[in-house]
Amino acid sequence: MAPPHRTPPGEIPIRSASGTTRRSLLAGVAALGALGAAGCSRVATASGVKGGDLLDRLRAQGVVRLGIAGEIPFGYIDKDGELTGEAPELAKVVFKRLGVDKVQPVPTEFGSLIPGLASQQFDVVAAGMYITPERCEQVIFADPDYQMLDSFIVRKGNPLGLRDYKDVVAKKAKFAxxxxYAEIQYAVEAGYKEDDILIVPDQVAGLNAVEAGRVDVFAGTAVTVREVVKKSGKTEALKPFKPTVDGKPHVDGGAFAFRPTETKLRDAFNTELRKLKQSGELLRILRPFGFTEAEMTKLTAKELCGG
Incomplete structure (x- = not known):
């Protein structure tokens, strides 16, 4: 396995913990590959129309291609071979309101989402991608549809009394x-030696490592940690907390990403997203995937891009 801090091909380096990739490929990889082989032909090239004409073209063809990364609960193919996850389900609602009735998944690795968008392999990234200043130099984001804190998986009773990354360092806990994941850099910023971090494929492997006693704690996003411990009688999820970035408490936000020329589509998407937030329907759409009121947000893409 390559070192976790290496940048995936085509994606710019992430300077800090302000939002690296968060999760890795989980279930449904075989199904994703099959779908990808069937539906990964390139979309039409972008036009020179101011604001872009992709929205008009999507309405005409009746289908939008979504770049996903096979990550539960953000965007994946379920056991029945159906596209689901918080981002695809939100996309189904928003694009239907925009006059596009069908969504089609185009699976790829998380680190290939931005390059794939740029090379027109799909129309929009629908993978719960964190908004970071570095990514904002390559794509334009809708406003975030969720915000996210971190959480820990520990053994029942939290024997080491861990609450945050500083505790992990101070108590010399075995950390995974x-x-x-962004949590790599959060731990490093708190003073944990990167070479001592156990890197595992995903939160299920992290849960197994804690249950087996190979590590004292696994760090992940609050929603993934909260969901995965439901399957365990030996562990618990700790109270979500804000990691520290550049000495300040930090909250991440995930959103849909668009090519920089397609401001018309991004703006139309934002208009419908705001309506869903105001009506409370957004939480109804995201709740089946483990999201709660705590993950609803008023953050904007401009704030998270650093502008």
Missing amino acids: TGTG
């Missing part, structure tokens, strides 16, 4: 997180 996932491949490419």
Whole structure:
């Protein structure tokens, strides 16, 4: 396995913990590959129309292609071979309101989402991608549809009394997180030696490592940690908390990403997203995937891009 801090091909380096990739590929990889082989032909090239004409073209063809990364609960193919996850389900609602009735998944690795968008392999990234200043130099984001804190998986009773990354360092806990997760840099910023971090494929592997006693704690996003411990009688999820980035408490936000030329589509998407937030329907759409009121947000893409 390559070192976790290495940048995936085509994606710019992430400077800090302000939002690296968070999760790695989980279930449904075989199904994703099959779908990808069937539906990964390139979309039409972008036009020179101011604001882009992709929305008009999507309405005409009746289908939008979504770049996903096979990550539960953000965007994946379920056991029945159906596209689901918080981002695809939100996409189904928003694009239907925009006059596009069908969504089609185009699976790829998380690190290939931005390059795939740029090379027109799909129309929009629908993978719960964190908004970071570095990514904002390559794509334009809708406003975030969720915000996210971190959480820990520990053994029942939290024997080491861990609450945050500083506690992990102070108590010399054996620490694990996932491949490419933002939590790697959060731990390093708190003073944990990167070479001592156990890198596992995903939160299920992290849960197993804690249950087996190979590590004291696994760090992940609050929603993934909260969901995965439901399957365990030996562990618990700790109270979500804000990691520290550049000395300040930090909250991440995930959103849909668009090519920089397609501001018309991004703006139309934002208009419908705001309506869903105001009506409370957004939470109804996201709740089946483990999201709660705590993950609803008023953050904007501009704030998270650093502008």
